Amino acid sequence: AQTVTQSQPEMSVQEAETVTLSCTYDTSESDYYLFWYKQPPSRQMILVIRQEAYKQQNATENRFSVNFQKAAKSFSLKISDSQLGDAAMYFCASLFNSGGSNYKLTFGKGTLLTVNP
Amino acid sequence: ETGVTQTPRHLVMGMTNKKSLKCEQHLGHNAMYWYKQSAKKPLELMFVYNFKEQTENNSVPSRFSPECPNSSHLFLHLHTLQPEDSALYLCASSQVGGARYNEQFFGPGTRLTVL
Numbered sequence: 643a644q645t646v647t648q649s650q651p652e653m654s655v656q657e658a659e660t661v662t663l664s665c666t667y668d669t670s671e672s673d674y675y676l677f678w679y680k681q682p683p684s685r686q687m688i689l690v691i692r693q694e695a696y697k698q699q700n701a702t703e704n705r706f707s708v709n710f711q712k713a714a715k716s717f718s719l720k721i722s723d724s725q726l727g728d729a730a731m732y733f734c735a736s737l738f739n740s741g742g743s744n745y746k747l748t749f750g751k752g753t754l755l756t757v758n759p
Numbered sequence: 760e761t762g763v764t765q766t767p768r769h770l771v772m773g774m775t776n777k778k779s780l781k782c783e784q785h786l787g788h789n790a791m792y793w794y795k796q797s798a799k800k801p802l803e804l805m806f807v808y809n810f811k812e813q814t815e816n817n818s819v820p821s822r823f824s825p826e827c828p829n830s831s832h833l834f835l836h837l838h839t840l841q842p843e844d845s846a847l848y849l850c851a852s853s854q855v856g857g858a859r860y861n862e863q864f865f866g867p868g869t870r871l872t873v874l
Contacts, residue, residue: 646801677862679865684867685867685868686865686867686868687851689862689863689864745853746804746807746815747792747804749801749802751799751800751801752801
């Protein structure tokens with residue numbers, strides 16, 4: 643079974659500063675995907691960034707980047723130049739193919755990010 | 760409407776009531792999902808439908824009954840729920856098949872309170 647651990651229930655950052663959210667995972671699969679999702683107070687969960695496990699290069703999406711350490715099973719999210727709109731619950735998730743076209747997404751408990759003006 | 764929509768957004772029900780949650784996706788996807796989000800717990804996958812066929816039932820109690828009449832609509836029928844079933848219920852959809860996994864798109868959720 644896959645597990646995802648987010649050890650930081652809450653984090654805060656000053657506007658325009660950089661913050662890193664931690665995530666570790668455990669899987670016996672060799673082919674899997676990793677994601678960071680953002681859930682603002684309005685509750686619509688949206689994808690922030692994704693990483694394919696077979697890719698060594700860290701994914702980047704504008705101000706969001708990941709530090710993917712496959713051997714350590716670590717997948718942290720770095721938010722640069724933090725903005726007030728970045729305040730949300732952030733979920734780390736892993737996904738593997740459970741057979742055929744079936745995919746199973748496993749989430750961590752989330753990290754609540756507060757951005758201070 | 761665009762993306763994934765869910766109705767109602769809020770629902771309060773008694774333990775003896777029967778109600779249904781509705782999800783509709785406007786993305787042309789072929790897979791749909793129900794998740795339960797409780798406070799201080801990870802999102803829990805409840806059901807998965809691929810091509811209208813249920814492919815996953817994650818040990819969900821029978822008081823939750825899913826229905827997927829077509830690839831765009833997903834229902835969750837609720838009957839004799841318990842207070843501990845109070846949670847945010849999220850629907851998601853994705854396109855599966857082929858060599859590449861495509862992301863799941865989530866709806867806004869239904870906040871369910873069981874009295």
